[in-house]
Amino acid sequence: MTGLSKRTETFTDSVIRRMTRVSLKYQAVNLSQGFPDWDPPAKLTARLAEIAAYGPHQYSITWGAQNFREALAKKQTHFTGLDIDPNTEIVTTCGGTEAMMTAVMSVTDPGDKVIVFSPFYENYGADAILCSAEPIYVSLTPPAYTFDAAELERAFQQHPKALILCNPSNPCGKVFTRDELQIIADLAEKYDTWVITDEVYEHIVYEPYENIYFATLPHMRERTISCGSLSKTYSITGWRLGYVIARPEVIEVARKVHDFLTVGAAAPLQEAAVTALSFDDSYYDWLKQHYTKKRELLLNGLREIGLPHTEPQGAYYVMVDISAFGFASDEEFCETLAEKVGVGAVPGSAFFHEDNNDYLRLHFAKNDDTLNEALTRLADIYKKMPVHRK
Template identity: 45%
Template sequence: MRNFASLKAKQFTESVIREMSRVAAAHGAINLAQGFPDFPAPQELKEAAQRAIFADHNQYAITWGSKPLRDAIVWKTQRDYGVTWNPETQLTVVCGSTEGMIATLLATINPGEEVIVFEPFYENYGADVVLCGATPRYVTLKAPDFSFDFEELAATFNEKTRAIIINTPNNPTGKVFNKKELEFIAELCQRYDALAITDEIYEHILYDDAKHEPIWTLPGMEERTVVINSVSKTYSVTGWRIGFVAASAELTASIRKVHDFLTVGAAAPLQMAVAEAVRFEPQYYEELASFYRERRDYLLKVLQEVGLGCVRPQGAYYIMADIRPMGWDDDVACAFHLAEKIGVAVVPGSSFYRPEQPDSHTFIRFCFCKKMETLEAAAERLRQWRKK
């Protein structure tokens, strides 16, 4: 019998991040691999979901999102960035940022075109580009500050470039792109008539006076940027799968068509609940950043004490750690050793790089979106690793 797997599917693997969660469960390891909190979501948000269910918001919402949620997103965007989107023509509520990204790429990218991706990258990006029949072109973010070479990026743009994907604050590095970098990217997008597709899911998780600068607020970028976001990280509800995509009316019309046939729509009662959360006061976001800053600083200290070479993140809730000071040169072997023998699950850094990238096997990624008791238990196991 012939092999019925498609040529596209053969070009990438299943998620390594999710695989490491399965490995953690199999070995009873503390899961510092997959980025989901192990603490409760906000009480107000859970109560809002209950109210929505008992108010019978249990049937299909409008496929591109319930009006209360779209209106709330518009309100928050105006408050935070001074930009007003049209909720009827510029917003699409999707099943998490994961669906938002693939829906956007399928709606805007043609086979044979190229999409620029910064590496290390969130693992879905490369696979999504392949599923569109396009070619990913990679530009490396270089440790220790994960900056990029302006000349390298400029040389990567060409007449086939359809879009560039920007994730800021960045997973897995914690890098926050600064205004100078974004202005350079914006100029290239306009010169080559390319889209900027920006994943801003960690917009409120920032440290050390880092500032989130949306590229769509820069001159000339509003009409050529697609904004992808989600409530998963900001409100600690990664299992709800509620996200949104914002773009020009023309791009939104295309994205909505793809979204409709991918998923029909996101969960109706959860949309109603999220509409309330989106209107939380600024204090909520300040406390969120402070909450994660404490955990970042704690885990950084532990990892440095153990002997790993750590990169201090400016945002998001991950730490990339260099394994070479501990005598390792194989990130996959190191990750499985930690899960199986030490009892701490992490993600091998190579899952965020092209296979041929020289730096791809020198990092492992830790996440710290956990209770302090979880991180303290992991710290004790890691210290035992150091002793051994």
């Protein structure tokens, strides 16, 4: 038989999703894959129930139902201050994952280079490779996850077609400062580079930090391709509703890519989601308070146990330093953690381009009972986890 695709040889299945299966295997509390264990807002599910009876149930417009795009444009205009045209500057996608793939495919050709900050959400490197582009990795240095401006410029000097910016960041919870974003913007303008932003955690930011939309920086709207999702904001990760927002000339290409990738996002779910997109500011204030409490619950518990960790500025992930346990492999550590302690986590090496086995990622998008049970189990970690020597 003739060979299979070579472009897929350098990456595996999703480590994040694999760790959910490991958690199920050992009946561990799953703090690996980032989805909540509570219901979406009641108004949203009530509207979905109505639509189940009355529709729509057929294809919507390929690039998104008209009322969905109008509601999304109004909501994003409110938060960004940018006047977004629902008819020329939006394409609705099957989740943020497809949004990112659509964006990368819309601006890159085989052999182009794409800058990716490390650590990174595991899909980014794969997105570039599937587009036959070459990722250039720039380090974010723990524990503050700052970048070196000189290293970043050396990456730009390789004339990449795009830079991928996740802000707030998965997995490390970093929220980029205005000064950091301006450095990126200045280099993008100097080297004529697209900036593809992943903003799925836009509304999950903790005091005193502030989410700054990259497209709002001077001269950046023209070269920014903003990708987002409703998954995290409205607790509907299974609905797979995402979007790309960019200038009309970019969206014209993105619509064609999207059309042949998935045809269109689910029409009934778009119709229901209009309800959520119309929520007033009180919902987003509640969301911030909700996650702030969960963040403190988990961080306080980790402090009491004595597990060193980062304090996320945004998103809902915590990086835990496991270097003291001495395991040669963080994947082995996480498998043992699920089996012996009963808590599921993601090995940090899934996110780092660098050779790094010192971290795991936990998430706190869980009910308090779930988080407390995980902390109760983690309290015995030093007793139950064997110490290895590297």
